[in-house]
Amino acid sequence: MTDRLRAELAAAIAAVQDLAADHRRIVEAAQGSNGDDEHDVEGTSIAFERSLADAALQRGRVREQAVRDALRRLADGSYGRCAGCGRPISAERLAALPLAETCIGCAR
Ligand SMILES: [Zn+2]
Structure with missing residues (x-):
């Protein structure tokens, strides 16, 4: 079980890194636009993309934490x-x- 969880953890960490890179790219793109989300069509879609990236990154972090918690439970015997x-x-x-x-x- 430990091997499977370690593999899950490695995958979760890699996914969070990918998501964080996407997130950074989108935030930088948003900063490059004029920021008037209400009247700028492009700004609106960047804001939308950013909210998706925020949510995906959040889910990825929750999953990474869940795997870390499972490994901790394995280590302390409560798994x-x-x-x-x-x-x-x-x-x-x-x-x-x-x-x-x-x-x-x-x-x-
Ligand atoms: Zn129960």
């Missing part, structure tokens, strides 16, 4: 134990969702 009720999370659920923090009962 696979439900954060809600304290019972073990089923092997099937962990196989499908290695980052799961709760059992299926508590996730509902």
